Amino acid sequence: MKIVLSGGGTGGHIYPALAILKEVQRQEPDSQFLFIGTAKGLESELVPKAGIPFKSIEISGFKRKLTLENLKVIQQFIKSTYLAKKMLREFQPDVVVGTGGYVCGPVVYAAHRLGIPTMIHEQNVIPGVTNRFLARYVDRIAISLEGVRGYFPKKKVVLTGNPRASEVVSVQNSEGKEELNIPIPPERRIVLIVGGSRGARPINEAAVQMIPYMVMHPDLHFILQTGDANYSMVEKLIKDEQLTIPENLTILPYIYQMPELLARTSCIINRAGASTIAEITALGIPSILIPSPYVTNNHQEKNAVWLEEAGASIMILEPHLTGTLLFDTVLQIMNNPTCMETMSIAAKKLGIPDASQRFYLEMMKLLPKR
Incomplete structure (x- = not known):
């Protein structure tokens, strides 16, 4: 199985991704991984240190106020989506998983456009901007806390907990x-x-x-x-x-x-x-x-x-x-x-101590039966 993981900025988005990766390695030892993040985020240090292939794109978040900087963000998104598509075509993953942060936007959206199964993870009580945007495009939305369920399409939501807990x-x-x-x-x-x-x-x-x-x-x-x-x-x-x-x-x-x-x-x-x-x-x-x-x-x-x-x-x-x-x-x-x-x-x-296993099982439901 080949999996692309994307998440970045802070440990809160990176550690769940690494926990998911470890669970997949436990269940599927021959699996291959690619992590797509940003060069400036903490992921650029933590992911290579974990021995995971890492590639970067450039993306930043929208400003809350109307500003010309948001035009730059739109340009970045378009460029990064194009670059992410290229990376995905080369790697040919079975599934793409986003665990939060602006970098997930173009990566997961690119996967959707290419017809690759997608899944995102929301860790907080209030969802982030990127996950709200991606909710309409992804196949499944894993949540850590029941309180966030109402922000997403009901049919897509599953309660898994935070994979970091299992680690x-x-x-x-x-x-x-x-x-x-x-x-x-x-x-x-x-x-x-x-x-x-x-x-x-x-x-x-x-x-x-x-x-x-x-x-x-x-x-x-x-x-x-x-x-x-x-x-x-x-x-x-x-x-x-x-x-x-x-x-x-x-x-x-x-x-x-x-x-x-x-x-x-x-x-x-x-x-x-x-x-x-x-x-x-x-x-x-x-x-x-x-x-x-x-x-x-x-x-x-x-x-x-x-x-x-x-x-x-x-x-x-x-x-x-x-x-x-x-x-x-x-x-x-x-x-x-x-x-x-x-x-x-x-x-x-x-707490949900078996969160990684729950996430893995839900992710596997997105793939054709082997």
Whole structure:
């Protein structure tokens, strides 16, 4: 079987695609893959690192306001659709899968025009612009959350969950420590501070403000992923504030083996993107979510509200975020075993741990019987 995957921009669009790929490899070891993304997106780094053939096209998103830049986007779309058709004709895939991001638009649309079976995946409570556009052309629409079903044609929609969930569930706790090579005493509970795949400056700043308090809680180990672009800023901020990095704090620019680390995590502080939601619900990790206010349709806040209302998370809006509030919230969870257990159970009730297999089975329905 030959499959083209397309998704890009952020980890929330890339990780589900890679999880789908791994499930197909498990089910169909002789399958061939091609990933089409953009040269500027995170996919250009993560996909080749995973050993997957990668090709790029150039595309950007429409501006909400009327602007001449949208004419450029239309030109890009036409050019990229033509280029995607050429790539598809050369590769001759059995199916084309889009997992979100602007790059999926021309790729999946090109597949539709060529008569190739198509499937897209929507990870959020509110669908993105690209998936709304593609909904009329694709053969099947997989969703992670029931709340988004009403935005798409009913006959095309299937609930699969987020394939990223299956990947994190499959990792054993003991593997995380060894593969990440982070020297953490086994008796310590891990508080993971992220901020999306690229990092988030406000979360990084709040984490730095927490440093003086961390040393007073040696039973906890804090791991801060700053994002590559923010690592130097965090180093400078620590130096300017004349802070000493405590022994129970590890600062990294990026964590490639995130599923292994999540397997040992007791509490996570993060944005409220699709991959985050999939991971914490699949593993039942208590969470503190700080939704990004800069995303389309404010979908991250809606994701966070969904988890908070279910009792699985505590949401802090970015304008209210401080290091003191964040640390107090961490202790509110970590110092209360009943709270931790309740949040964990609530999160697991929302998760779909076999999402990759569900997605694979729905995708196979689009292909001729073999």
